[in-house]
Amino acid sequence: MSIIETVKAAVAAVAGKRANVRMEGTRAGVVLDTTGLDGAGRQALEQEVKAAAMQPGVEDVRVVLTAEKRERRILAVASGKGGVGKSTLSANLAIALARRGTKTGLVDADIYGPSQPRLMAAEGVKPVAQDGKLQPVPTRFGVSLLSMGQLVEPDKAIAWRGPMAAGALSQLVDGDWGATELLVLDLPPGTGDVQLTMVQKHRPAGAVIVSTPQDLALIDARRAIDLFAKAGVPIIGLVENMAGYCCPHCGSMSDPFGSGGAEAAAKELGIPFLGRVPLTIAIRTASDAGEPPAAGEGDSVFAPLAERIAGWLDGQA
Missing domain, CATH: 3.30.300.130 (Fe-S cluster assembly (FSCA))
Known part of the structure; x- marks a missing residue:
């Protein structure tokens, strides 16, 4: 030879x-x-x-x-109503995807109620503009961040009409994201101007819908699913959040928000059920402290969700 x-x-x-x-x-x-x-x-x-x-x-x-230069893609995380844990899921998914090797950015598109600076331990850090574009703020979790919460004074109401909020979203998405391959968009609840601007102008590769198991949340989740379906944005799947609570004292399980509702709804609607996130004090306290559980080595909740979502995105690519 x-x-x-x-x-x-x-x-x-x-x-x-x-x-x-x-x-x-x-x-x-x-x-x-x-x-x-x-x-x-x-x-x-x-x-x-x-x-x-x-x-x-x-x-x-x-x-x-x-290396081939890949087109940056957008992953929308949405819900029909507030209070279902969408921002917590968005932050942890972004971190879990970054830990898999994807260059990931996080856009806090919840213009009126931005919470990602707290979740990502980036409070008080303001992005700067260069050549007319916002420069995303790096975090210690390997995910860059842009949020309305970084641009306004803390605890001040953002009293904007719909077109102003939609314009703010565009500035965040059109920031200087450099080599970022995937943008995770933490959308506000509902189906208003911000969501319409996003699906029309920025065109997500797919959407993840978040809901609690209770019937009221699932009614609103169906509306969010319908919005994306009408816009031709594929639904990657449904995540059930706050799914069961384990008492730290006696170890017994309870279901304050019901059980299995999101999985049943996903089956009825013909979309994938991605998994459950339990209602735990550990997730709540870690999030409030700016220590997302997905950043830890023992994460067994968000890593499997990220694996399924990444598999879907790779299949689309």
Whole structure:
């Protein structure tokens, strides 16, 4: 076997079709496709390829990294009514998706009730504008953030009419997101101007609907689903939040908001049921403290949801 054949076989064993090998005398040149890998993944694969290419007769190995530029996509997280935990889910999904290696940004599009600065431990940090675009604020969770809550004074009411709120959403979404691959949009409840602007102008790749199990929340969730269906935005699935409460003292389970309603509604509507998020004091206290549970190594609630959503997005791509 010639040197070039030996090098190609060795490199293919670690990089598969990602690598294209050339030889110039005793120097091996490798063009390595690193699309979809984060910084650590790219570095690790580059080192493996260099080691594999250093076969007898090879004196030097040069590796060139390439990657396809992916179009930034938008994931809308929506609900028909307020108080169902949509913002908490949005923050934790963004973090869980980022931990999977997706360059993720979070837009707090709940213009009238922004809560992401508290959830993402970014209160008091204001974004700056450069060349007419807002610069997202990095957080310690690997997710960049833009929120109306970063642009107004704390505890001040945002008394804007619909067109002003819709314009504010556009400024947030059109910020300078750089290499961000996925924007998670935490939408306000309902089906008003902000939602209409979002589906018409920014066109999400898909929407996740959040509801509690109770009938009243599910009625409003159906309205949100209908809005996206009419706009041609695919529904990724339904998440049931506040699904069961385990007493920390006696260990017994109770269902203050009912049980299984969202799963039954998803089946009735013919959309996927993505899973449940329990009603726990731990999630509430961690969120209030700016410590989203998805950032911890022991997360078993939001990581599976992010896995299902990422699988859906990858399938669409």
